Amino acid sequence: MLANAKVHPTLPVVDLERAQKFYEEKLGLKIVKSDPSPGALLQAGEGTMLYIYQRAATKADHTAASFTVKDVEAQVKELKAKGVVFEDIDQPGFKTVDGIFTMGELKGAWFKDTEGNILAVTNM
Secondary structure (H helix, E strand, O other): OOOOOOOOOEEEEOOHHHHHHHHHHHOOOEEEEEEOOOEEEEEOHHHOEEEEEEOOOOOOOOEEEEEEOOOHHHHHHHHHHOOOOEOOOEEOOEEEEOOEEEEOOEEEEEEEOOOOOEEEEEOO
């Protein structure tokens, strides 16, 4: 079945060129294939991929994709230096400090791409 299959996020974008630039320049992903749909497949770490495709605007209020990193603080610092803006969240039982949520060993930080998709960096 699918237990041994790779899985990758697929995200809608309104402006493919603008989104590609964000994912390449801000996040450091590499385009491995563009297609006429129009869309693009981007290479992330450890053989994982992210597919973005152009379509009309959508609205999602949840995390669409998470990048697992060893050091959330260092990654947030690096992305902020490239102009990525992290979300400040202050809800009962869930508060970020300098853009980072901490619960024991778990750390996470959320930001939006140019198209409004919510992305995260986490250490899990």
